[in-house]
Amino acid sequence: MAIPTSNQEIMRDLAWFRYNLRRFVRFSEKAARSCGVTPQQHQLMLGVAGFTERGTATISELAEFLQERNNSVVGLVERAVESGLVTRQPGATDRRQVIVSLTAKGREVLGNLTQLHHDEVSRVRVGFLTGWDWPRRSAGNRKPA
């Protein structure tokens, strides 16, 4: 793909970029639901397991990872605990902190989702840079594929 120069070309380029972004996100959401968790829970688990080197995360770290407010994460963690995906324990050194860890179930689900995402992310990374299939047309009011 040529480097866009006119404003019109830049817009088309940005549109293409966002379109692929959205398609990837939808893919990911669908994958999460196919594994029995919400997309948000998937992201939460990914943050717990992959954001730090410890394999655990505090509420604040998760808020940074998810780019959300502190209080939004609290509720998200709460629901994930109820679903048996993560556990919470008070911080050892700093008792204000809450350490979020994955349960066995959480590790299993995240492992499956990680496999599902690996190839797709590779494709998307390339697609973000180079050209893409750029499909056209949809139909009716059906759910986007």
Add this chain to the structure above:
Amino acid sequence: MAIPTSNQEIMRDLAWFRYNLRRFVRFSEKAARSCGVTPQQHQLMLGVAGFTERGTATISELAEFLQERNNSVVGLVERAVESGLVTRQPGATDRRQVIVSLTAKGREVLGNLTQLHHDEVSRVRVGFLTGWDWPRRSAGNRKPA
């Protein structure tokens, strides 16, 4: 960045990818609001101007671009019309269709947002592939930067 091989490395890599994705999206949302429109309206306008070669789009095309349901787009367009960003006109050949176009105001706002996004997207594209700063820690319950 080395190619991740172990499952742990893959998870960290995916986490890094999603983290950058989210940061970009937040950047974009903030930019949209700074121009007086909602992030959804920005994406809608981008779809109108950049998804097809015509510079206009139908509801279905926008639904494909945004990867949303048809009826979701109807409401989105409705609000954008009320905000004076886009116009709707029945299709010339197919009167079932609705052609969405940008108003002068819409073009101006989208132009500003396009400039704001151009550099950032370039950075993000590289960041999706290569290493990144990978910042740490947040603080309190303040809005993520």
Add this chain to the structure above:
DNA sequence: CTATATTACATCGTAATGCGATCTTTTGTC
């Protein structure tokens, strides 16, 4: 060239979810 199916969009009600404001508890600093 009517009958039927399909497409494109609209309407309505609903559930999820992230946010703002505020509060409590713990830690840091002077």
Add this chain to the structure above:
DNA sequence: GACAAAAGATCGCATTACGATGTAATATAG
């Protein structure tokens, strides 16, 4: 020890995308 800052928790709320369904216009079968 007093005060400030940080880390979470709680509550109410607004936004928004979705599912189900309806209507008008176009395509297709016979």
